[in-house]
Amino acid sequence: MNRAILITYPDKYVIEEADELAKAAGYEPSKVLTQDYLSRARFGVGAGKAEEVAKLVKETSADVVIFDSKLKTTQAYNLAELCHVEVKDREKIILEIFAKRATTSEAKLQVQLAELEYELPKAKNRVRMAKRGEQPGFFGLGKYEVDIYVRMMKKRVVVLKEKVREVENRRELFRRRRDSQKFPTLALAGYTAAGKTTLFNRLTGETKEVDAGVFTTLAPTTRAIMINGRKVLITDTVGFISNLPAYMIEAFKSTLEEVSLATAVLLLIDASQPEKKFLRSYDSSVQTLGDLQVAPSKTLVLLNKCDLTDKETIEQRKMMVGPDAIPVSSKTGYGINQLHDAIDAKLQGRDAEMKQVLAR
Ligand SMILES: Nc1nc2c(ncn2[C@@H]2O[C@H](COP(=O)(O)OP(=O)(O)OP(=O)(O)O)[C@@H](O)[C@H]2O)c(=O)[nH]1
Numbered sequence: 001m002n003r004a005i006l007i008t009y010p011d012k013y014v015i016e017e018a019d020e021l022a023k024a025a026g027y028e029p030s031k032v033l034t035q036d037y038l039s040r041a042r043f044g045v046g047a048g049k050a051e052e053v054a055k056l057v058k059e060t061s062a063d064v065v066i067f068d069s070k071l072k073t074t075q076a077y078n079l080a081e082l083c084h085v086e087v088k089d090r091e092k093i094i095l096e097i098f099a100k101r102a103t104t105s106e107a108k109l110q111v112q113l114a115e116l117e118y119e120l121p122k123a124k125n126r127v128r129m130a131k132r133g134e135q136p137g138f139f140g141l142g143k144y145e146v147d148i149y150v151r152m153m154k155k156r157v158v159v160l161k162e163k164v165r166e167v168e169n170r171r172e173l174f175r176r177r178r179d180s181q182k183f184p185t186l187a188l189a190g191y192t193a194a195g196k197t198t199l200f201n202r203l204t205g206e207t208k209e210v211d212a213g214v215f216t217t218l219a220p221t222t223r224a225i226m227i228n229g230r231k232v233l234i235t236d237t238v239g240f241i242s243n244l245p246a247y248m249i250e251a252f253k254s255t256l257e258e259v260s261l262a263t264a265v266l267l268l269i270d271a272s273q274p275e276k277k278f279l280r281s282y283d284s285s286v287q288t289l290g291d292l293q294v295a296p297s298k299t300l301v302l303l304n305k306c307d308l309t310d311k312e313t314i315e316q317r318k319m320m321v322g323p324d325a326i327p328v329s330s331k332t333g334y335g336i337n338q339l340h341d342a343i344d345a346k347l348q349g350r351d352a353e354m355k356q357v358l359a360r
């Protein structure tokens with residue numbers, strides 16, 4: 001495994017998540033450095049901290065520096081020059097995990113597109129720098145070759161977008177066929193590792209891969225289930241994470257549309273997490289659902305993993321997210337009957353709304 005120096009914020013849970021992300025991408029953080037602000041102009045961190053990073057890289061013979069925030073091209077370049085190793089920011093790490101985990105052709109395409117969207121502005125910037133003579137020898141290329149490289153990338157983005165659109169169209173056709181059968185659809189959504197696939201398996205009797213690590217599921221799966229005598233289609237989806245940039249959501253649009261277009265969304269939160277981490281994953285999930293234009297009235301909040309916590313904590317968590325939240329355990333099956341009833345009630349509400357609309 002590649003050894004890394006991890007730069008992140010001084011918050012226990014933020015450090016924990018950054019460490020998990022680094023490991024999932026195949027790096028072993030041997031030292032963690034923290035700073036309140038990771039947006040200093042020259043190196044992301046302050047100059048003194050940057051010197052410290054360089055020293056640690058040397059001492060630990062690290063192969064890479066991981067920066068748990070966004071880095072501009074110049075900042076990454078300056079830091080890499082100072083440390084003599086590659087510097088990767090949070091987005092890059094997430095992309096590397098996605099690339100490792102993508103198994104379906106759709107997921108692979110989406111990841112490739114996201115990778116290019118990530119690289120393109122950086123490459124453009126390198127062209128500007130090369131032209132000003134600030135950064136000669138990018139990949140050993142001269143400024144004209146860099147120009148050609150950028151043009152090639154732009155072409156690839158166009159080709160990939162076209163392919164992704166084809167996949168989107170296919171998915172759209174699928175969905176229309178499904179919709180024509182008029183079955184209500186449920187989407188499982190939530191922070192990565194909240195337990196979506198575990199719940200999906202429990203509700204459908206499937207055996208899809210479940211793992212303690214981040215981003216186990218990248219491609220959606222839909223199955224039909226019976227909820228209190230009613231046929232419902234349920235879809236497992238890719239997990240959320242805080243600070244997911246817009247172009248990544250865009251690249252995974254066809255997947256996330258399963259959430260946007262669902263009749264109701266089951267939002268899973270791992271209720272066994274410490275309060276601060278719980279709130280962080282709840283807030284970021286709610287924000288992502290907002291970005292996906294899911295109305296709050298469509299959402300059922302599930303407090304998952306309640307087998308790992310006590311009644312008192314569950315009550316506290318309910319006060320934070322709303323009294324209608326349903327405690328469940330996807331692992332033991334606790335609360336599943338109550339969940340069935342809540343889904344049924346949500347869908348009945350929708351039936352009534354549909355009738356009203358039709359009667360107008
Ligand atoms: N104790 C306990 N563990 C659970 C429960 N639900 C899920 N887990 C565990 O939590 C981890 C993550 O579960 P997954 O179902 O893979 O989570 P996910 O939300 O699908 O994660 P991604 O696909 O990465 O977004 C696994 O180790 C599960 O065994 C639960 O109710 N109780």
Ligand SMILES: [Mg+2]
Binds near residue numbers: 198216237
């Ligand atoms: Mg999953």
